[in-house]
Amino acid sequence: MIHYKNNEEIELMRESALLVSKTLSEVAKILKPGITTLSIDQFIEGFLQDNKAVPSFLNYHGYPYNSCISVNDVVVHGFPGAYELKEGDIVSVDVGVYKNGFHGDHAYTFMIGKPADEVIQLVRVTKESLYKGIEKAIAGNRVGDISFAIQEHTEKKHGYGVVRELVGHGLGRSMHEDPQVPNYGKRGAGPVLKEGLVVAIEPMINLGKKDVFTDADGWTVRTKDGKPSVHFEHDVCIRKEKADILSNYTPIEVAEKANINLFSDY
Template sequence: MSFSKNLVYYKTEAEVEFMKKAATLVSKTLTEVAKMLKPGVTTLQIDKLCAEFVKDNSAIPSFYNYRGYPHHICASVNDVVVHGFPNDIALKDGDIVSIDMGVILNGWHGDHAYTFVIGEASADTMKLVNITKESLYKGIEKAIVNNRIGDIAFAIQEHTERKHKYGVVRELVGHGLGKNLHEDPNVPNFGMRGTGMKLKENLVLAIEPMINMGKKDVFTDSDGWTVKTKDGLPSVHFEHDVCVKRGKALILSDYTIIEAAEQANPNLTPSAVISF
């Protein structure tokens, strides 16, 4: 999702810790998803699991009713880029599904996403999944004090579009995060180095490459939310919550627990594990 509040907030160290707890709860919820995914599961079942897990952990699912969104998570399968509605269609072998979700914990938002591969996917699909995940970390490497938003954007575009000829979605971007689900600045996945807002310490960003196997072009379905690739080819979405620091960014969300569950589930093909 990408709605701007025209606000830039720098957090205190204590507030960053609160945000880390919120981001980690999203990670823990996605870990539960990784444990239950298999052919035959529906995204409505995933939605129910996530809503219950978040509420059981004294938090609020932040997507539900946000700007009228009717579900607790976004579940985007295959050619759906983002904002896919959960439904009762059974996932099948070879599907890829991005689960994007947010929580409000102690007044602070966590918001991130992970793309899972059900069963065995094609080599081309696995390459797209891994390159997109790699590009997320390429962008995070640039989320340091005195760099600019364009440095993050360029790093993602360089790794995906320029090196591998994938389509980088233009209409949807990452964003600031805090007591609001969407704050300024916007964080595109394309752009020029040295441009955009200068990054200062304790700015928290949701960095989220949305990368298409084919062309960059997308359209919004008749439900007003579901964004799909125009050419019908797969799209992949990964997202981390990141705090700008000096020298090295601080990742607030935690893929390691998701990856461990993913690797332990014989019904999933794990994506690359990337150290940071």
């Protein structure tokens, strides 16, 4: 069942989404070689507590951490741990918050130092594809229009692998609602987009092939060929003429550019 939100509910959702944006911007300030992914997760836990919000991911179907931190060949759902970030790594930080009865949920991929040129391009193209999809998130279009736009830019134009097993989703009082929003598909296919629908659009794009597998922990999803994967995600409300992006990358990008340990000139 698809749940549509009224304007008051959408503003509450915007507050949750912007808290995720603020959290990710604070994370951008502390990233550097040598920091462990577990310490990043602990930082996120403290920041959300200070802002009187609950981490959406913690204990969700048994997930044991506050965030998903996915490095290099990890597509999504990476477990924070003892791994120390190093020069040339890419790291997707995915955060969910629950506040005022609604969830915010989005992600951003950071580059530690300067990765290989082909990885920098993958990050750039994946981020571009997110906005290509958002351009189609308007009333009267269909889910497949979003999916096709992302696939066309990443797979058809650049030859990257578009993950099939994981998709974007509706968002609201539950963290995962209908409809599913794949990153591949046909124009004009799928449910019609109507005003008041909020979706998390999240391209997950591999440098190599589309194939993935899940680690023995039951959560960590990796590329089968061991090549890097990039993940970006925005919370988006469907409107008549232009999608309303509830989350905000601007403070994240400002913090990213200010951190000398991060590469952001792409």
